Amino acid sequence: xxxxxxxxxxxxxxxxxxxxxxxxxxxxxxxxxxxxxxxxxxxxxxxxxxxxxxxxxxxxxxxxxxxxxxxxxxxxxxxxxxxxxxxxxxxxxxxxxxxxxxxxxxxxxxxxxxxxxxxxxxxxxxxxxxxxxxxxxxxxxxxxxxxxxxxxxxxxxxxxxxxxxxxxxxxxxxxxxxxxxxxxxxxxxxxxxxxxxx
Numbered sequence: 001x002x003x004x005x006x007x008x009x010x011x012x013x014x015x016x017x018x019x020x021x022x023x024x025x026x027x028x029x030x031x032x033x034x035x036x037x038x039x040x041x042x043x044x045x046x047x048x049x050x051x052x053x054x055x056x057x058x059x060x061x062x063x064x065x066x067x068x069x070x071x072x073x074x075x076x077x078x079x080x081x082x083x084x085x086x087x088x089x090x091x092x093x094x095x096x097x098x099x100x101x102x103x104x105x106x107x108x109x110x111x112x113x114x115x116x117x118x119x120x121x122x123x124x125x126x127x128x129x130x131x132x133x134x135x136x137x138x139x140x141x142x143x144x145x146x147x148x149x150x151x152x153x154x155x156x157x158x159x160x161x162x163x164x165x166x167x168x169x170x171x172x173x174x175x176x177x178x179x180x181x182x183x184x185x186x187x188x189x190x191x192x193x194x195x196x197x198x
Contacts, residue, residue, distance in 0.1 A: 022072060029068030033059050044084050056090040060097030064105065073098040110135045111145060116152030126159035127188055132174050133165035142173040150177035160184045
């Protein structure tokens, strides 16, 4: 009797690059999701419910966190759907979760690029300029960004900060955070030093 062929989603993830031609990152993603995929395969032929869809979504999120390619995320459940046609929604849930996680990660990276000291220009006499154009309107993310910038400026000995940037919400959040650490904001006063006033 011939040996039963292994399930397409089972196997040693470390052999994936050689066997399937996937990247090393995809091999790591397969390893990271191995236990979740085993649980999902154990539900094959079972009625779809909210918990099964949630499990597929978790696979998608872990794939994204592990750096899996979109191709792997989009095709990982193809063998399951081929054997279990009713599982189509699982593939959709997996890829939707994968895409959302990738989008969230990109947004966090974009915000991180504006953290202290990247958004700060030192002037003189304890003054600094800050470009408050952080690309988010999420109140919690803005508060976290503003607190980090204010703490950095306080450590740097800032006494006054000139705020600029197109994002009013970011300017307001930073103004409030700077007020808490005793740093003034607003237009910078010019101090003219006349030669005869020495």
